[in-house]
Amino acid sequence: xxxxxxxxxxxxxxxxxxxxxxxxxxxxxxxxxxxxxxxxxxxxxxxxxxxxxxxxxxxxxxxxxxxxxxxxxxxxxxxxxxxxxxxxxxxxxxxxxxxxxxxxxxxxxxxxxxxxxxxxxxxxxxxxxxxxxxxxxxxxxxxxxxxxxxxxxxxxxxxxxxxxxxxxxxxxxxxxxxxxxxxxxxxxxxxxxxxxxxxxxxxxxxxxxxxxxxxxxxxxxxxxxxxxxxxxxxxxxxxxxxxxxxxxxxxxxxxxxxxxxxxxxxxxxxxxxxxxxxxxxxxxxxxxxxxxxxxxxxxxxxxxxxxxxxxxxxxxxxxxxxxxxxxxxxxxxxxxxxxxxxxxxxxxxxxxxxxxxxxxxxxxxxxxxxxxxxxxxxxxxxxxxxxxxxxxxxxxxxxxxxxxx
Amino acid sequence: xxxxxxxxxxxxxxxxxxxxxxxxxxxxxxxxxxxxxxxxxxxxxxxxxxxxxxxxxxxxxxxxxxxxxxxxxxxxxxxxxxxxxxxxxxxxxxxxxxxxxxxxxxxxxxxxxxxxxxxxxxxxxxxxxxxxxxxxxxxxxxxxxxxxxxxxxxxxxxxxxxxxxxxxxxxxxxxxxxxxxxxxxxxxxxxxxxxxxxxxxxxxxxxxxxxxxxxxxxxxxxxxxxxxxxxxxxxxxxxxxxxxxxxxxxxxxxxxxxxxxxxxxxxxxxxxxxxxxxxxxxxxxxxxxxxxxxxxxxxxxxxxxxxxxxxxxxxxxxxxxxxxxxxxxxxxxxxxxxxxxxxxxxxxxxxxxxxxxxxxxxxxxxxxxxxxxxxxxxxxxxxxxxxxxxxxxxxxxxxxxxxxx
Numbered sequence: 171x172x173x174x175x176x177x178x179x180x181x182x183x184x185x186x187x188x189x190x191x192x193x194x195x196x197x198x199x200x201x202x203x204x205x206x207x208x209x210x211x212x213x214x215x216x217x218x219x220x221x222x223x224x225x226x227x228x229x230x231x232x233x234x235x236x237x238x239x240x241x242x243x244x245x246x247x248x249x250x251x252x253x254x255x256x257x258x259x260x261x262x263x264x265x266x267x268x269x270x271x272x273x274x275x276x277x278x279x280x281x282x283x284x285x286x287x288x289x290x291x292x293x294x295x296x297x298x299x300x301x302x303x304x305x306x307x308x309x310x311x312x313x314x315x316x317x318x319x320x321x322x323x324x325x326x327x328x329x330x331x332x333x334x335x336x337x338x339x340x341x342x343x344x345x346x347x348x349x350x351x352x353x354x355x356x357x358x359x360x361x362x363x364x365x366x367x368x369x370x371x372x373x374x375x376x377x378x379x380x381x382x383x384x385x386x387x388x389x390x391x392x393x394x395x396x397x398x399x400x401x402x403x404x405x406x407x408x409x410x411x412x413x414x415x416x417x418x419x420x421x422x423x424x425x426x427x428x429x430x431x432x433x434x435x436x437x438x439x440x441x442x443x444x445x446x447x448x449x450x451x452x453x454x455x456x457x458x459x460x461x462x463x464x465x466x467x468x469x470x471x472x473x474x475x476x477x478x479x480x481x482x483x484x485x486x487x488x489x490x491x492x493x494x495x496x497x498x499x500x501x502x503x504x505x506x507x508x509x510x511x512x513x514x515x516x517x518x519x520x521x522x523x524x525x526x527x528x529x530x531x532x533x534x535x536x537x538x539x540x541x542x543x544x545x546x547x548x549x550x551x552x553x554x555x556x557x558x559x560x561x562x563x564x565x566x567x568x569x570x571x572x573x574x575x
Numbered sequence: 576x577x578x579x580x581x582x583x584x585x586x587x588x589x590x591x592x593x594x595x596x597x598x599x600x601x602x603x604x605x606x607x608x609x610x611x612x613x614x615x616x617x618x619x620x621x622x623x624x625x626x627x628x629x630x631x632x633x634x635x636x637x638x639x640x641x642x643x644x645x646x647x648x649x650x651x652x653x654x655x656x657x658x659x660x661x662x663x664x665x666x667x668x669x670x671x672x673x674x675x676x677x678x679x680x681x682x683x684x685x686x687x688x689x690x691x692x693x694x695x696x697x698x699x700x701x702x703x704x705x706x707x708x709x710x711x712x713x714x715x716x717x718x719x720x721x722x723x724x725x726x727x728x729x730x731x732x733x734x735x736x737x738x739x740x741x742x743x744x745x746x747x748x749x750x751x752x753x754x755x756x757x758x759x760x761x762x763x764x765x766x767x768x769x770x771x772x773x774x775x776x777x778x779x780x781x782x783x784x785x786x787x788x789x790x791x792x793x794x795x796x797x798x799x800x801x802x803x804x805x806x807x808x809x810x811x812x813x814x815x816x817x818x819x820x821x822x823x824x825x826x827x828x829x830x831x832x833x834x835x836x837x838x839x840x841x842x843x844x845x846x847x848x849x850x851x852x853x854x855x856x857x858x859x860x861x862x863x864x865x866x867x868x869x870x871x872x873x874x875x876x877x878x879x880x881x882x883x884x885x886x887x888x889x890x891x892x893x894x895x896x897x898x899x900x901x902x903x904x905x906x907x908x909x910x911x912x913x914x915x916x917x918x919x920x921x922x923x924x925x926x927x928x929x930x931x932x933x934x935x936x937x938x939x940x941x942x943x944x945x946x947x948x949x950x951x952x953x954x955x956x957x958x959x960x961x962x963x964x965x966x967x968x969x970x971x972x973x974x975x976x977x978x979x980x
Contacts, residue, residue: 233806262852401638408856447667451813
């Protein structure tokens with residue numbers, strides 16, 4: 171599906187790239203240092219990051235326990251409206267443990283989009299479960315409730331032991347929507363389908379910290395949702411992630427599972443199940459506390475930047491902003507632009523021209539069913555995902571580019 | 576095996592604890608702040624830790640790539656005499672990936688000590704492999720070559736497809752010795768057994784950074800060895816670990832597997848296998864670089880402290896230092912004291928008295944075959960391990976206590 175441009179179209183592609191460079195320049199013209207190459211997304215670390223990290227070092231509590239871990243978890247829970255947040259070492263670890271906590275077992279299938287980062291699928295494979303790919307919503311980019319319902323109707327059987335894929339014979343363990351680029355997935359629609367089939371939902375909110383769906387933050391109503399604080403996210407802990415839950419008891423279990431499943435004791439080492447060493451170090455949590463203090467400002471800047479992109483794109487034929495879904499507020503983690511269908515064959519030429527000019531641009535992830543490790547996984551029709559893959563590009567999205575004029 | 580003291584022996588236990596408190600006071604009398612409670616092991620962070628971490632923050636490279644990651648890996652490789660060091664998120668992750676790289680597969684068994692931290696066994700379970708416990712060497716504490724050879728002779732068959740446990744029917748995938756408390760395992764003896772059976776070895780050197788075996792550092796000659804930089808280790812990165820290898824090509828594969836198995840490309844996201852998000856963040860590597868600069872000093876202090884413990888213990892009946900094996904130099908990560916056999920029933924009373932008095936003391940790990948998740952795993956006779964478990968205690972071991980007089 172990575173189409174090759176025809177020879178005659180090279181000029182057209184160059185022209186689109188030229189216009190997109192103008193769009194980037196126009197949208198980011200308040201940025202202080204636009205002369206250097208513009209990366210796709212870089213962190214802003216000019217708050218109290220160094221102070222807090224230095225304080226963690228001075229305390230000698232840099233590792234698996236410490237005051238910043240507790241504080242970071244508390245701040246996250248409050249921001250996300252969750253009962254409990256459990257900080258872990260990265261978003262992949264968060265997904266892995268959330269899937270286990272949702273009841274996914276070896277040999278199960280996990281319904282998920284093909285249009286997501288590879289970690290969503292890898293987390294299922296760590297358990298010995300199999301991704302089962304379902305198509306995207308063309309407006310929201312994320313898992314489509316109609317496609318999900320249609321796929322379940324087509325292949326799933328209700329049995330006493332659960333919901334089974336009658337083609338593979340495997341149990342279906344969970345549904346994992348992902349809030350692509352921060353745009354909230356249609357959780358009302360997806361939850362209705364999940365409830366009708368009695369399937370648990372794990373929200374992969376790696377990209378959506380600070381996004382809102384109606385009157386509540388993404389993750390607020392989730393039994394299980396996961397976040398990422400990798401260096402490319404809206405806030406970073408260096409590497410880090412978290413699991414959100416609305417269930418106190420489940421929160422305690424998540425903490426236990428992610429901290430080697432060791433029972434509390436003054437000295438004895440007793441682990442009552444196979445646990446994971448997924449603790450976020452206090453050093454990284456210190457960075458995260460300083461970052462969360464800046465979140466409201468980052469959100470404002472990124473929204474401003476997205477609006478400027480939208481405005482600049484309004485004068486450009488063949489490319490338009492992927493706007494937040496109605497009734498939601500996206501964190502606009504990555505600015506996404508949809509090229510007109512006739513430009514799809516030139517996507518890579520456009521990306522090359524932009525990157526050659528020092529503008530960090532990228533396509534969406536290669537759809538997961540095209541990757542060797544997931545090529546044999548079950549899937550429904552993915553026509554919408556394939557269309558998005560062929561036409562979507564991301565443009566420089568750092569909060570720094572959205573400063574007030 | 577956690578024995579309860581008999582009522583009449585409480586006085587004796589109190590007396591031993593009193594003598595051990597004197598030993599701790601004597602061994603640590605150069606320490607600046609002995610009035611506060613003495614923890615078992617705390618990091619020393621008074622080098623360039625804050626400078627380097629602040630520099631990483633100022634560079635904005637706090638996450639999965641950065642100059643400190645490269646520098647940390649280079650320093651580690653040089654210190655350990657390895658061809659390549661791959662920094663990862665913790666020692667458990669290092670073991671997990673090293674086992675995969677050694678060829679261990681789902682359903683295999685992994686020969687390992689019962690006397691180790693739970694991560695050694697958990698790493699095998701993450702792959703769907705099963706720990707198979709073998710006894711310890713009474714002098715070295717680590718996996719015993721004679722017990723290993725005897726166990727293989729007793730249960731193993733050579734077949735065309737590998738070595739099989741004829742009792743369980745499972746293939747035996749690897750042997751994992753662990754260098755307990757920094758004391759080098761008998762790698763010559765263990766390698767001879769491994770070679771005779773054609774089994775790969777993965778050295779769990781989580782505790783042994785800086786230890787030496789004859790003329791070479793622990794890990795120098797390993798095809799696969801793993802390290803940990805948890806907050807309780809001789810050097811810390813907050814949380815972190817590394818895999819060492821003497822094989823360049825294997826080193827590249829380890830880097831690939833631990834960095835989501837993404838193929839290099841300017842923008843395309845192609846992952847050619849199920850990879851892991853096990854990258855050590857640059858923020859943590861920055862801390863690690865400063866720590867490694869101090870390693871020689873830490874090693875000198877910890878050796879001095881161990882010698883002082885040995886001296887103080889020489890005047891105390893019923894307790895003696897577990898000294899480094901002949902021909903080796905231990906990093907003396909944790910000072911280990913063996914109680915006389917008649918004191919075994921009083922181990923917990925002694926630990927309680929020490930901890931009540933503000934002296935961080937602990938027993939060795941609960942033997943893994945006693946833990947619920949590993950109770951059904953195959954095992955040989957573990958009499959030596961059980962004896963060590965009943966009698967060994969660790970005493971405060973921080974480098975800070977070993978300052979020159």
